[in-house]
Amino acid sequence: MSASDVLIEPTSHGVNILKSAAPILVGIALAVGIQFLLPSTVGPYYSRLVIDAGIAMILAVSLNIVNGMTGQFSIGHAGFMTIGAYTAGSITFYSSLLIWGTAAKHGSFLGSGEWMFVIACLCGGITASIAGFVVGLPSLRLRGDYLAIVTLGFGEILRVLLQQTGKVVDNAEIVRNAPLTTFATVPVGGAIGFDGIPKYTTLFWVYAFLAITVIFAYRLKRSSFGRAMLSVREDEIAAQAMGINTSRQKLLAFITAAFFAGVGGGLLAHESGVIISPKDAGFQRSFDYVIMTVLGGRGSITGVMLAAILLSGLPEVLRDFERYRIIIYAALLIFMMLSRPQGLFGIHEIWDFFPRSWKTLPWKKSPREEAQ
Amino acid sequence: MADFLQTLMTALAIGSLYALIALGYTMVYGVLKFINFAHSDIVVLGAWLSYSFAIRALPLVGLDAHNPATPPPIWMTAGIFVAVLLLCSLAGFLIERLAYRPLRRAPRLNVLITAIGVSLLLQNVGQLDFVFGASPQKMPALLPNWELPIQFGQGESIRYVVLPLIDCIIFAVSGLLMLALELLIFRTKFGTALRAVSFNTDFAALMGIPVDRAISLTFMLGSALAGAAGFLYVLKFPSMNQPAHSVWVLLGLKAFVAAVVGGIGNIRGAVLGGFIIAFVEQFGAYYISSNYRDVYVFSLLILILLIKPTGLLGSPVREKV
Secondary structure, eight states: OOOOHHHOOOOHHHHHHHHHHHHHHHHHHHHHHHHHHHHHHHHHHHHHHHHHHHHHHHHHHHOOOOOIOOOOOOHHHHHHHHHHHHHHHHHHHHHHHHHHHOHHHHHHHHHHHHHHHHHHHHHHHHHHHHHHHHHHHHGGGGOOHHHHHHHHHHHHHHHHHHHOOOOHHHHHHHHHHHOOOGGOOSSSEEEEBBBOOOOOOOOHHHOOOOOHHHHHHHHHHSSSSHHHHHHHHHOOHHHHHHOOOHHHHHHHHHHHHHHHHHHHHHHTTTSSTTTTGGGGGSSHHHHHHHHHHHHOTTTOOHHHHHHHHHHHHHHHGGGGGGGGHHHHHHHHHHHHHHHHTTTTSSTGGGGGGGGHHHSOOTOOOOOOHHHH | OOOHHHHHHHHHHHHHHHHHHHHHHHHHHHOOSSSOOOOHHHHHHHHHHHHHHHHHHHGGGOOOOSSSSSSOOOOHHHHHHHHHHHHHHHHHHHHEEEEEETTTOHHHHHHHHHHHHHHHHHHHHHHTTTOOOOOOOOOOOSSSOOOEEEEEEGGGGGGEEEEEHHHHHHHEEEHHHHHHHHHHHHSSSHHHHHHHHHHHHHHHHHTOOOOOHHHHHHHHHHHHHHHHHHHHHHHSSOOEOOOOOOOHHHHHHHHHHHHHHHHHOOOOHHHHHHHHHHHHHHHHHTOGGGGGHHHHHHHHHHHHHHTTTOSSSOOOOOOOO
8 A cells, every 4th residue: 555545535525624723722621621620720910811812823823824824024013903803892881871871891701792702702813904904905015014014004093093992971861862973083091992892702712712723824835725835935036937826926925814813802802901002903913923933933823822821821930020021022032043043943833743653543543654 | 483492402302312223123134124112222321321320420520429510521421322323233233243143044023033032131131139229320421511591582582492412413413423324324435235144145145245244233333323322311210210110112113113114125215204203293292192192103103104005105015935
């Protein structure tokens, strides 16, 4: 039996669907496990850190689609996140006021309030992806640094515009009776931020969305779309010569990345203890995610996830040295760039570093052994 | 008319500050092709060094350090200015030598990230108690606050345009510095070497130009200009924010936008861009709404990039396979 025969196994259609759905099912099962086991074992403080790390991973993995896989340097990712956050936040806040008369959390785990929250997050993602399309358009004309500057300008413009929005209307009666013109001021809190969004974000939802994001990114990377994106990163002119529509790939990368950033923003807006504010759209926050993708390695999904965990955990480890925290953080960053410029994993995934014997399950023979 | 002239004068003073900072961005981009995010922190360094020198120097001539009754003698102000210039160029030299030179052959993205790291490092080292501290301060006045009122109209409709001395000094000093830079770049042997490095680093090295030394000098020149801008900035706006405050970052960003609008890598473009950005910002703030002043600047940036991606005076880059 030759190696190629092993790969083509006759399977029925149903088994194929089951096989492709398996990672998502595993991811959601893990999310349920985290939701019910983690808070009781590590307590609320560390649970919050785990939520933060999960949201950071969603944002870093999505940014990696643009920066790492397609090689377009975007430093406006926090802008997309903020658009998603404000959209999702205003949907849950004002719908809660209209439906239940109060903006407090409604319903228990997987109750009606939580489903509204999920739909709001998805709406946030869609709004953000529309913004991604608009911001991606200049990428057809601009390259490298210039594109970076445009994305930076986008984030800053968004920050200033959000600062000029109106006050939050937190009275159900006023919201019900107000004419539509009241909403022309976009009542999302102005410079002080959008306070009062119901706090729906739980470990389960963060890790369920993270599972979807990671599986999507991984499958994208292995698909023909993903390979086209990688080729745009490696050499745009060569990719064009091979018949790849580079404009379309770049736009697609921006749209998908912005979608997941918007969903991540929705999760962030509903996290307890977080008040989403215009400052989040600025470039300083975008830099955090750029640094994660660079430290993780260009296009390496697992590397970026590891970097996101490390960087969102590092400030907590250094909490006792409050004053020196960012100094150490910055020094580490410079040291990392000087000593390992390709990032933690380079272009590889974490399993590329495992010993060969781990990669085949013990009860399965490797293709090479079968061939012998 | 009077309002217009008043806005014009503010725009000219602020425009020359933007131009001074933009020159540093554009010179570094010209030779190394990367955005030096740490440049705005040199401006902050210049501003805070001016403050530290001023409060230590003022008691020497018998004046109150924080609230001098009369401005100090002119030689002291000039001395502080020169000291700030020298220390800032030293800082620029050290940053290039320690952080950027080891990455000369690395991908540009890595250099960019390193620049962000250097920027974070400088901001937060500056916030430490034994450096500059993390609270806002008020810069003591180093120049007499003379103002020249110019009269407009007659009788009922009489209006005054106030021309402060500090605005004239900002305009004159930055004008002189820019002229000196222009002469240095276009009239001296060193300037020719610099332009050669900017044109093609490898060929410049083959022609016997010491590339590393030229790059170091570029950083020192750019940082000295940034230090000068910091000094002049705090003379005009004496209430200083702490080193990591976002006001400083925004100042740097606008100067950077100025460099891009004028055509990054182009010395004259940076000056032009600085004035354009200041005009758009000041006139927009006065005639439309001051809430959106940052929006005008960044919208102009995106507009210019879409119409002429290399900036107003930038030369088009041809891509070769």
